[in-house]
Structure formats: C-alpha cells, structure tokens
Amino acid sequence: MKALPLISLALVSLSLYGTSIDSSVNVPTQEHLKYTFGNHKNHPVQKLQERQYLRSLAPMDEMQIKNKLSSQGYVISTIKLRDVASELVYQVYATDTSAKSLRLSVDPTNGSILKTEPLQ
Numbered sequence: 001m002k003a004l005p006l007i008s009l010a011l012v013s014l015s016l017y018g019t020s021i022d023s024s025v026n027v028p029t030q031e032h033l034k035y036t037f038g039n040h041k042n043h044p045v046q047k048l049q050e051r052q053y054l055r056s057l058a059p060m061d062e063m064q065i066k067n068k069l070s071s072q073g074y075v076i077s078t079i080k081l082r083d084v085a086s087e088l089v090y091q092v093y094a095t096d097t098s099a100k101s102l103r104l105s106v107d108p109t110n111g112s113i114l115k116t117e118p119l120q
Helices: 003-017 029-036 042-057 062-071
Strands: 075-084 087-096 101-106 111-119
Touching: 029 042, 029 075, 042 075, 062 075, 062 087, 062 101
Parallel strands: none
Antiparallel strands: 075 087, 087 101, 101 111
C-alpha cells in the first residue's frame, strides 16, 4: 500500500523536470524521496543533512567546478549541488564572455556542461 504513493510521487517528480539531464551520478530513489517530498524538507537540520549527503556523492567539489568553468571564461555568481529528478548536478549561475546571464547544469563527475539556459 505504501509503495503506490511513493511510485506516484517519483513519477510526478520526473514529469515536473521533463527529460533527464544525463548526469553521471544518480541519487538513490529512497534518498531522493526523503529529501524532496514532505513538510520536513525545509527544516534547517534536514537541509544540512541533504547538503552533506549530496556532497558525499559528488566526485568533484564546488571549488573544482568553479575553477574549471572559470578557465572556460565563465564568471560564477552562485553554485549549488542539486538533486534534479534523482540526478545529481551542480546548478551554476554564471555570466559568459558576452555578458549573458546563464544557468548551467554541470556534471559533478567531470565538470562538463550538460545544459545551458539563458536567464532574463
């Protein structure tokens, strides 16, 4: 009986984000559900545990990602590790060489850019 709501929640989360990002690091389903759904997700202790857990999964840390993108000409304003539809990605807000503001999804294994979205 409990499995059906969890499965439906997982399907809803996938539909909210559309297609996969193709990150090389996947977050286990139980951990994804634990940190994504419920009233507790905004609790400070829960947020701290989530950040620590996601960092333990990421092969590269934020400074390595920042250095790699900076060497490609991006100016980084914010970088956060995110669980997006059970895929681990760094979400980076940056400015490129032509002064366009962008949101980048970066693979935490090799620092490659998986997705680029312009910001208004």
